[in-house]
Amino acid sequence: MIDPAILRTDPDRIRESQRRRGESVEVVDELIAADAAKRAAQQHFDELRNQQKVLGRQIGPLQGALKKAADDTSRARAQAEVEALMAQASTLADDVKAADAAAIEAAALADGLWLRISNLVNLDSPVGGEADFVVLEEVGTPRDFAAEGFEPRDHLDIGELLDAIDTVRGAKVSGSRFFYLKGIGAQLEFALLNLAMQQASANGFIPMITPAIVLPSAMEGTGFLGQAAENVYRLDDDDLYLVGTSEVPLAAYHSDEILDAAALPIRYAGWSSCFRREAGSYGKDTRGIIRVHQFDKVEMFVFTTPDAAEAEHARLLRWERDFVEALELPYRVIDVATGDLGSSAARKFDIEAWIPTQGAYREITSTSNTTEFQARRLRIRMRDGDRVQPLATLNGTLCAMPRIIVAILENHQQPDGSVVVPQALRPFLGGRAVLTAPEPATRA
RNA sequence: GGAGGCGUCGCCUAGUCCGGUCUAUGGCGCCGCACUGCUAAUGCGGUUUGGGUCUUAACACCCAUCGCGAGUUCAAAUCUCGCCGCCUCCGCCA
Numbered sequence: 001m002i003d004p005a006i007l008r009t010d011p012d013r014i015r016e017s018q019r020r021r022g023e024s025v026e027v028v029d030e031l032i033a034a035d036a037a038k039r040a041a042q043q044h045f046d047e048l049r050n051q052q053k054v055l056g057r058q059i060g061p062l063q064g065a066l067k068k069a070a071d072d073t074s075r076a077r078a079q080a081e082v083e084a085l086m087a088q089a090s091t092l093a094d095d096v097k098a099a100d101a102a103a104i105e106a107a108a109l110a111d112g113l114w115l116r117i118s119n120l121v122n123l124d125s126p127v128g129g130e131a132d133f134v135v136l137e138e139v140g141t142p143r144d145f146a147a148e149g150f151e152p153r154d155h156l157d158i159g160e161l162l163d164a165i166d167t168v169r170g171a172k173v174s175g176s177r178f179f180y181l182k183g184i185g186a187q188l189e190f191a192l193l194n195l196a197m198q199q200a201s202a203n204g205f206i207p208m209i210t211p212a213i214v215l216p217s218a219m220e221g222t223g224f225l226g227q228a229a230e231n232v233y234r235l236d237d238d239d240l241y242l243v244g245t246s247e248v249p250l251a252a253y254h255s256d257e258i259l260d261a262a263a264l265p266i267r268y269a270g271w272s273s274c275f276r277r278e279a280g281s282y283g284k285d286t287r288g289i290i291r292v293h294q295f296d297k298v299e300m301f302v303f304t305t306p307d308a309a310e311a312e313h314a315r316l317l318r319w320e321r322d323f324v325e326a327l328e329l330p331y332r333v334i335d336v337a338t339g340d341l342g343s344s345a346a347r348k349f350d351i352e353a354w355i356p357t358q359g360a361y362r363e364i365t366s367t368s369n370t371t372e373f374q375a376r377r378l379r380i381r382m383r384d385g386d387r388v389q390p391l392a393t394l395n396g397t398l399c400a401m402p403r404i405i406v407a408i409l410e411n412h413q414q415p416d417g418s419v420v421v422p423q424a425l426r427p428f429l430g431g432r433a434v435l436t437a438p439e440p441a442t443r444a
Numbered sequence: 445g446g447a448g449g450c451g452u453c454g455c456c457u458a459g460u461c462c463g464g465u466c467u468a469u470g471g472c473g474c475c476g477c478a479c480u481g482c483u484a485a486u487g488c489g490g491u492u493u494g495g496g497u498c499u500u501a502a503c504a505c506c507c508a509u510c511g512c513g514a515g516u517u518c519a520a521a522u523c524u525c526g527c528c529g530c531c532u533c534c535g536c537c538a
Contacts, residue, residue: 043496046507053507056519060464082518089518258454258493379494386475388493 001114001376003390007035017120020127020338027116034110041106045099052096055089115226119373121338122347132337133350139321140330142354143411150415154357155406156288159185161417162437165289165405176286177278177293179402184435188408189296189401191428193271196298196323196399200269203319205300208270210249213240218252221378223344223370230279246270247395250301254380259391261384265304265312269398272297289402290362298398305382306372309392313369316396317349320365323398326424329407330354332361344370353407364403367396 006013011028018025062082126134145152159165164185170178181189197207219225219241224232233242243249250270259266274297285291300319304312317333324331336348345368352361372390375381382391412420419435426433 039496042507046496049508050506052518056464057467059518086518091518093518381493386491 002117002120002373003376004035004114006120007032013120014117018117020121020125021118021341022129022339023118024116027113031110031113031117034106034113038103038106038110041099041103045096045103048092048096048099052089052092055085055092059085059089115220118226118341118343119223119346119371121341122369124335125341125347126335126337127339128337129339130337132339133334134337136333136335136349138330138332139325140328140354142330142356145356148415152356152410152413153417154288155290155409158409158413158417158419159288159405162419162435164188164409164435167289174293177291179289179292181401181405183438185405187429188405188435191425192399192401192404193296193298194428195326195425197269197271199319199323199326200267200298200300200398203267205267205269208246208250208253208268210243210246210253210270210272212243212246212249212272212275214243214248214252215240218248218255218378219243221255222248222251222374223342223377224248226343228342231277233275233277242275243272244276245274245297245395246272246299247301250299250395251374251380251393252378254303255378256380258381258383258388259303261305261382261391264382264391265302265308268301270299270301272299274400288406290406292402295400295402297400300367300396300398302394303375303380304392304394305384306390306392309369309371309394312392312394313347313349313367316367316394317351320351320367320396320398324351324353324364326422327404327408328422329364329411331364336366342368344368344373346371346373353403354411355407356410362403362406364400364407365397367394369394 002014007028011032014028015025018028059082062085126132143152153161156165156167162185163183164181166180166182167178170180201207213235216225216239219232224244228244232244235241247270249272250268253268254266273294275294276292278291278293281291289295300316302312302316321331321333331351331353334350334352336345336350341348348366348368350363350367351365353364354360355362370393372392374393375390380391380393381388408422409419412422414420414434417437421429421433421435
């Protein structure tokens, strides 16, 4: 959620943000009313409760006096006094109970509306929908396969040639959009994992292996139960969720905590499997492993001060680019438009790698500045001197395995279907320079 | 899965049996002040978090908060029920 003070002092800022996102503006006015009602109800309860406590504090000592009463007359007098107070308190108790219920109801209404308001967009984000992104930079030159004299194979053809990717058996065992990485394919993932973790460690990230199943509170706190809910797997019997990214367990790691501002930024590089239902993407990217239900990913996640968030966002993008450049992939950077940010992000940059057989750039990383939005929802704060206040969180993909593998196979392929290994990756593959098909005898 | 124990405002801890001056005790740590060549020691004061009133701000005051939720009661850290977590033992298990 965003700073509640903004709702009271500058609601137009929220309206404008909602408008730019193409989301409800009316909900802001509903919330203003609900917020006022919530405070009024709480105040009413507080007053009644105070009266009740004042009365209660008189009864205790009186009963003590009653026990020690010296004679019958003073005992009778104390007795009458106690009974009068208790009768008074009794009617008050009913009022307190009713006021409490009303306050809880008003709070629930306001809190529900808060969940429907997305983060304030950064005013530099291009306004519009999915297609209205701005290209910030193109890096590297796509290979000219025509000039090289051969038709490039797509990643699945190469993967099958190398016996590295098996989608047929993936579908047999688990259904469509599941796959096996096999042989050199599996080794390639381990190499990428190690390269990514080495880079992350060098940049001050703490490696983490996270749970892939989380409580509803973690899912909601990171903002994935809003519009994105349809893409989340839910374990109904246990009321748990499969995460779509380790951003969720990494963000929730410090939930309900107060961190020392002097210790920030804290950077984690999380490794986990990621699960996505891909609802509504029927017919899209059905071939190969560009869009799958389960994959592994190294995710960067940062807790920092709100002041430092924008600079950190730039660093995350830089580190993503370093990784993609180490793999010698042509790519471009886009500034994602307001309508495509997701509810938590104020600003988002994607890296898209060139995919030769599609003649297009396709998303391989995404980095978001979620400012204080997730921190407020997850109650993560920082102690700065004697002040306690929300901090900022940011996330960025370092290496989403399937898409990186797609880009490597397609961009570094040779006419015979073998694949040249980028220099940076070779040490992690036992020095191998080329990925080639295994001996026929070893194929199944 | 079964049995038992435990959960108090950073950490440790008193309080829970038997409800009311609990407006939660004490120690450690931390912050401020005093004293003192410096440090240390000592003394005094402060130190959960959230919401609200007032407000330039500070202060002050009110409400909530003793794992979470519900209940009993005029009144709940304390009694009752449910849930969660941790520990020990048993069972199962990579």
